[in-house]
Amino acid sequence: xxxxxxxxxxxxxxxxxxxxxxxxxxxxxxxxxxxxxxxxxxxxxxxxxxxxxxxxxxxxxxxxxxxxxxxxxxxxxxxxxxxxxxxxxxxxxxxxxxxxxxxxxxxxxxxxxxxxxxxxxxxxxxxxxxxxxxxxxxxxxxxxxxxxxxxxxxxxxxxxxxxxxxxxxxxxxxxxxxxxxxxxxxxxxxxxxxxxxxxxxxxxxxxxxxxxxxxxxx
Amino acid sequence: xxxxxxxxxxxxxxxxxxxxxxxxxxxxxxxxxxxxxxxxxxxxxxxxxxxxxxxxxxxxxxxxxxxxxxxxxxxxxxxxxxxxxxxxxxxxxxxxxxxxxxxxxxxxxxxxxxxxxxxxxxxxxxxxxxxxxxxxxxxxxxxxxxxxxxxxxxxxxxxxxxxxxxxxxxxxxxxxxxxxxxxxxxxxxxxxxxxxxxxxxxxxxxxxxxxxxxxxxxxxxxxxxxxxxxxxxxxxxxxxxxxxxxxxxxxxxxxxxxxxxxxxxxxxxxxxxxxxxxxxxxxxxxxxxxxxxxxxxxxxxxxxxxxxxxxxxxxxxxxxxxxxxx
Numbered sequence: 001x002x003x004x005x006x007x008x009x010x011x012x013x014x015x016x017x018x019x020x021x022x023x024x025x026x027x028x029x030x031x032x033x034x035x036x037x038x039x040x041x042x043x044x045x046x047x048x049x050x051x052x053x054x055x056x057x058x059x060x061x062x063x064x065x066x067x068x069x070x071x072x073x074x075x076x077x078x079x080x081x082x083x084x085x086x087x088x089x090x091x092x093x094x095x096x097x098x099x100x101x102x103x104x105x106x107x108x109x110x111x112x113x114x115x116x117x118x119x120x121x122x123x124x125x126x127x128x129x130x131x132x133x134x135x136x137x138x139x140x141x142x143x144x145x146x147x148x149x150x151x152x153x154x155x156x157x158x159x160x161x162x163x164x165x166x167x168x169x170x171x172x173x174x175x176x177x178x179x180x181x182x183x184x185x186x187x188x189x190x191x192x193x194x195x196x197x198x199x200x201x202x203x204x205x206x207x208x209x210x211x212x213x214x215x216x217x218x
Numbered sequence: 219x220x221x222x223x224x225x226x227x228x229x230x231x232x233x234x235x236x237x238x239x240x241x242x243x244x245x246x247x248x249x250x251x252x253x254x255x256x257x258x259x260x261x262x263x264x265x266x267x268x269x270x271x272x273x274x275x276x277x278x279x280x281x282x283x284x285x286x287x288x289x290x291x292x293x294x295x296x297x298x299x300x301x302x303x304x305x306x307x308x309x310x311x312x313x314x315x316x317x318x319x320x321x322x323x324x325x326x327x328x329x330x331x332x333x334x335x336x337x338x339x340x341x342x343x344x345x346x347x348x349x350x351x352x353x354x355x356x357x358x359x360x361x362x363x364x365x366x367x368x369x370x371x372x373x374x375x376x377x378x379x380x381x382x383x384x385x386x387x388x389x390x391x392x393x394x395x396x397x398x399x400x401x402x403x404x405x406x407x408x409x410x411x412x413x414x415x416x417x418x419x420x421x422x423x424x425x426x427x428x429x430x431x432x433x434x435x436x437x438x439x440x441x442x443x444x445x446x447x448x449x450x451x452x453x454x455x456x457x458x459x460x461x462x463x464x465x466x467x468x469x470x471x472x473x474x475x476x477x478x479x480x481x482x483x484x485x486x487x488x489x490x491x492x493x494x495x496x497x498x499x500x501x502x503x504x505x506x507x508x509x510x511x512x513x514x515x516x517x518x519x520x521x522x523x524x525x526x527x528x529x530x531x532x533x534x535x536x537x538x539x540x541x542x543x544x
Binding site for chain 1: 235236237238239243244245246247403404405406408409410411412413414415416417418419420421422426427432433435436450452453454
């Protein structure tokens, strides 16, 4: 149990508030496996698949992971892998406060540079949930821990540029309105929000963030 | 427990050996204030990266780069003018290229006026006599800055070559930018530009912001770009703070660089590129209209970066124009 708790704490550090894996905390269907297909707009247009495993009604914890990649001609040159754990820390019949944390690995490749980044994040959602629908407000933080940079064209532009591992290169804060609608074994999640750089000035180009997710629970 | 300590020690060792992304010279080149080996001049209270070519007593041609926040690295073909009897002056504008970085709050409430004053200081530094003719040769934003200078000091300049200025008012410029920066959301180029924004986020250090901006250039010159650029062109550094400051200023206050252009009666060579689909002859006519004496010229086989990709066609036209006014 102690090890499981430590594992959860170790994981408690991914996903921004908007990112999958989403959970309906008052489901009519309490099956343990959650599989989702996701489409979102934040740092480009990205699609992804995620999986979550519910530990059951007695322990309101879902452990899972997500793999996503942006659209574009070069499939899978950029991607993000996220392992996360989430739990309900407070709840009533219809209200729920849950936190999600995890670690992630991101990969970026262009003709200018290749990068791999290790990061961590934490988010919290306060929601009102019925069997068929739910609404919630979410806030999250996503922080880079270390980034390996291999410069390509930028190296020919500036021969003195240094490849290698770099310390944290910043982080994002995200805020979102989350909604969900369940029917049968399926739940549709639609989230709208805004992502800011952690200093609230150096923020993403897209002025909004949006995510659509279709989940099957079985 | 022993394994935990070992893991902790390894983690500590790893984190101590990491580079600092904000350290000068690691991800972007050092600037003139950080590297004394770079040729520099103190102009208007700022250390600027300045290089010259030719005889200082010959008629002067000042190259003004684009951006804002670009640099003169891709304009250096203009050194050819030195062998034709011109004294060629290159400079990186304040906060741009290898010139000294300036914090955003140091651009005052009139950043364009400040850059006009820098240009005026530069010309005054190199002008050896009142008889020495001075020509401005501006590209993109640099052609807008040249126009701001001509609008303020029409009598000081013998002629100007303007290569695809976006516009001479903010309304005009934003209209052009909406065409030239058209985003294709599902393209690899936009993905290459936007995806790294989650790798570098929310940091204030200009070294990090400039590196991030360099990655963003991937979309500007991606295959199929509306600017018609054949690929990436050489550059030293993308000056993010100066770019953001001038754009914020323009959005908030607007600008009009044409208020006194009717006083500038010398011929102006106004160049546009064949391959920039966001520009073209109609837009060139519209933008250049406030000049009383303007000559339009197309640069064949090139896109917006015509001083790099189109020099072969541009140079003879520019040289003919300069020789007529020399």
